[in-house]
Amino acid sequence: MPEITQALIAAADLVASGDSKLLAIIVLSLRVSLGAVFIAALIGLPLGAALAVGRFAGQLPLTVVLNAFMGLPPVVVGLFVYLLLSRAGPLGPLGLLFTPAAMVIAQVVLITPIIAALSRQIVADAWHDYAEQLKSLGAGLTQSIRTLLWDTRFSLVTVLLAGLGRALAEVGAVMIVGGNIDGVTRVMTTTIALETSKGDLPLALALGFILIGLVLALNTGAFLIRQTAQRRHG
Amino acid sequence: MAEPRRLLPLQMSEVSYRINGRTLIDRIDLSIRTGTRTVILGPNGAGKSVLMRLAHGLLEPTGGQIRWNVPEARPREQAMVFQRPVMLRRSARANIEYALKLAGVPAGQRAERAMAALARVGLETIAHNPARVLSGGEQQRLALARAWALEPQVLFLDEPTASLDPGAAREVEAIIDAIHAAGTKIVMSTHNLGQARRLADEILYLQAGRIEESTAAAEFFRQPRSAHAAAFIEGELPWR
Amino acid sequence: MALSLSITRRGLFALIAACSLFVATGVRAEDPYITVASTTSTEQSGLFSHLLPQFTKARGIQVRVVALGTGQALDLARRGDADVVFVHDKAAEQKFLDEGYVVQRHDVMYNDFVLIGPKDDPAKIAGSKDILEALRKIKDSRAAFVSRGDKSGTHAAELRYWKAAGVDLDAAKGPWYRDTGSGMGPALNTAAATGAYILADRGTWLSFKNRRDLHIVVEGDKRLFNQYGVMLVNPAKHPYVKKDAGQAFIDWMISPTGQQVIADYKIDGQQLFFPNAEKP
Numbered sequence A: 001m002p003e004i005t006q007a008l009i010a011a012a013d014l015v016a017s018g019d020s021k022l023l024a025i026i027v028l029s030l031r032v033s034l035g036a037v038f039i040a041a042l043i044g045l046p047l048g049a050a051l052a053v054g055r056f057a058g059q060l061p062l063t064v065v066l067n068a069f070m071g072l073p074p075v076v077v078g079l080f081v082y083l084l085l086s087r088a089g090p091l092g093p094l095g096l097l098f099t100p101a102a103m104v105i106a107q108v109v110l111i112t113p114i115i116a117a118l119s120r121q122i123v124a125d126a127w128h129d130y131a132e133q134l135k136s137l138g139a140g141l142t143q144s145i146r147t148l149l150w151d152t153r154f155s156l157v158t159v160l161l162a163g164l165g166r167a168l169a170e171v172g173a174v175m176i177v178g179g180n181i182d183g184v185t186r187v188m189t190t191t192i193a194l195e196t197s198k199g200d201l202p203l204a205l206a207l208g209f210i211l212i213g214l215v216l217a218l219n220t221g222a223f224l225i226r227q228t229a230q231r232r233h234g
Numbered sequence B: 001m002a003e004p005r006r007l008l009p010l011q012m013s014e015v016s017y018r019i020n021g022r023t024l025i026d027r028i029d030l031s032i033r034t035g036t037r038t039v040i041l042g043p044n045g046a047g048k049s050v051l052m053r054l055a056h057g058l059l060e061p062t063g064g065q066i067r068w069n070v071p072e073a074r075p076r077e078q079a080m081v082f083q084r085p086v087m088l089r090r091s092a093r094a095n096i097e098y099a100l101k102l103a104g105v106p107a108g109q110r111a112e113r114a115m116a117a118l119a120r121v122g123l124e125t126i127a128h129n130p131a132r133v134l135s136g137g138e139q140q141r142l143a144l145a146r147a148w149a150l151e152p153q154v155l156f157l158d159e160p161t162a163s164l165d166p167g168a169a170r171e172v173e174a175i176i177d178a179i180h181a182a183g184t185k186i187v188m189s190t191h192n193l194g195q196a197r198r199l200a201d202e203i204l205y206l207q208a209g210r211i212e213e214s215t216a217a218a219e220f221f222r223q224p225r226s227a228h229a230a231a232f233i234e235g236e237l238p239w240r
Numbered sequence C: 001m002a003l004s005l006s007i008t009r010r011g012l013f014a015l016i017a018a019c020s021l022f023v024a025t026g027v028r029a030e031d032p033y034i035t036v037a038s039t040t041s042t043e044q045s046g047l048f049s050h051l052l053p054q055f056t057k058a059r060g061i062q063v064r065v066v067a068l069g070t071g072q073a074l075d076l077a078r079r080g081d082a083d084v085v086f087v088h089d090k091a092a093e094q095k096f097l098d099e100g101y102v103v104q105r106h107d108v109m110y111n112d113f114v115l116i117g118p119k120d121d122p123a124k125i126a127g128s129k130d131i132l133e134a135l136r137k138i139k140d141s142r143a144a145f146v147s148r149g150d151k152s153g154t155h156a157a158e159l160r161y162w163k164a165a166g167v168d169l170d171a172a173k174g175p176w177y178r179d180t181g182s183g184m185g186p187a188l189n190t191a192a193a194t195g196a197y198i199l200a201d202r203g204t205w206l207s208f209k210n211r212r213d214l215h216i217v218v219e220g221d222k223r224l225f226n227q228y229g230v231m232l233v234n235p236a237k238h239p240y241v242k243k244d245a246g247q248a249f250i251d252w253m254i255s256p257t258g259q260q261v262i263a264d265y266k267i268d269g270q271q272l273f274f275p276n277a278e279k280p
Ligand SMILES: Nc1ncnc2c1ncn2[C@@H]1O[C@H](COP(=O)(O)OP(=O)(O)OP(=O)(O)O)[C@@H](O)[C@H]1O
Pocket: B019, B020, B024, B042, B043, B044, B045, B046, B047, B048, B049, B050, B051
């Protein structure tokens, strides 16, 4: 398949050229997805931990729903957020449609369930070991949640990376709510979709390789941090 | 400063604990008094751990009453060291500071009290090591230091030397002695009869969720009253 | 080094702070801009990257183009999510105007459709100048044909040609007629991969790279002309419409300057769009 070699060369050329437009697209991708992971973590981590530790009405259905929502179809989320943010929709007056903020919102909806559901599992496992000790020391529910989140931080890093990977790779939702506007809401994935539809398959594939390389680099970094930290903290 | 309120005696009357149709603790009447070191003996599965959990307030009795000398059901001035202590993923010192924080000790005093507790168990040199990579014996000593730092009036110890080599077990015994000498009531379970002889002032013999004997230690080892207890001592010392 | 590689409380806060800063620097006061709902074919022809910078330079207004099928573009305007609509489906545009979603419509330019087909030409129509006759032959020979099927302007035009050719698509449809429900580029990719005929606008075709053995089989028929119109979304219906900036864009497009800029756009020396706005 000569296209693949061609695309690899093109990818290397693109990276080497330091093309400012490409750089802007990469930066926007990271900005949007990191912002989304940040907000989704603020919601998803405490929610997951509360589901693991607490005893309250609706816990079971909420857990099942979260698990199911890990596989939300991005296009549906995109449409939903679009209708919400559209000028004719309930949040229309904010004027957020076709802005990076809209893309962040859509990605938050997509990855919060992932972060909540996976962290619930991790915290529940830790809680199994910690419950008596924490209760013995007099930790209340909120204190227990904070302690468990901190003590499972190495595993939770992996959860956040899963969220980031999904956010960075996602195209359906950001295409709809961002509009793929050149220089404003055009990110890696929507650029790839655009180049594909222009029939410039080598360029599309080259951009795909750069995206994969980016995700790989982020994961390598996080993996190394996790390794070192875990070796030191047990 | 006001005289600290007194937690003991702890009164248990007709205390039962049933779960899934099994009776683990069966109508126990018991009074735990200040001053002595109480050692709970009994075979595996007798209910020693459950009994201590009930007393410590981790389990609610399904029958009967547990009453401290103070109004609350679960007063703060008591602590427990578990058969398998859980260390938080942070340094040895931070583990103690965490317990002090939950006990309401002001931030300014925690570091000093934690270091003092570590020094008492001989762990001051590894204060900054992550707690989870300490050896079993070190973790057990750290757990004792953590409990001790809270300066409890009552300390429950569930087989504190179960997985330690003889040397480490002796170190832990010395620490328990020191805690007792500092004025803390000790309630402890063990399978090690030598340890029971060395540490106990008073023996509670538990069998199938019932207390079969509650006697002074010297008397218990000289002449156990119940057949079960006698067999238990025999079983543990087959050469006699 | 070991410290910086470990997760400490301080390290975590530093990381969060750095991320927040990185994310937040993207949020800044914005230049005045308008949102234009347009079609994928227009965007992919490359016209906008030629045209818009010159408008922005002249009037200091940024233009954000959201490129969709004509149907979706009109829907965007109907919901008030765009200020200006720039599409190529005169019948639909007229209807839209009558319904009051937009306030005025101006012809801007036209380009033409071309019928694309594989080199082996199973329907034997290469070189013909009669689009209707060509479509009839495709149907008769059951040669593979890819349709956009996405309610775009090009799709609407294709359906008009079938009708004018006297072909009852509903009755004639079979495996040979492939309804892809996709944009111009993806539909061309499909046609290239399967060796099918397809109706495309010349602009997209010229900038399309993945041609394989496709080439133009029918062009130059007057009926293939494709009229573009520009419309301002009705501010009375949608208070957020940037009326003045949108109007400035429309005025510039139909002004002699704008019309000249359109005429100047070429790919491989070929002019793609022919300005035909009425003198304002
Ligand atoms: N949460 C529980 N649910 C069901 N059964 C339990 C539970 N906790 C303890 N048990 C059972 O209660 C009995 C007493 O348990 P306990 O842990 O108190 O024994 P023990 O005397 O401490 O034994 P060992 O010497 O082995 O530590 C055991 O048979 C145990 O299986």
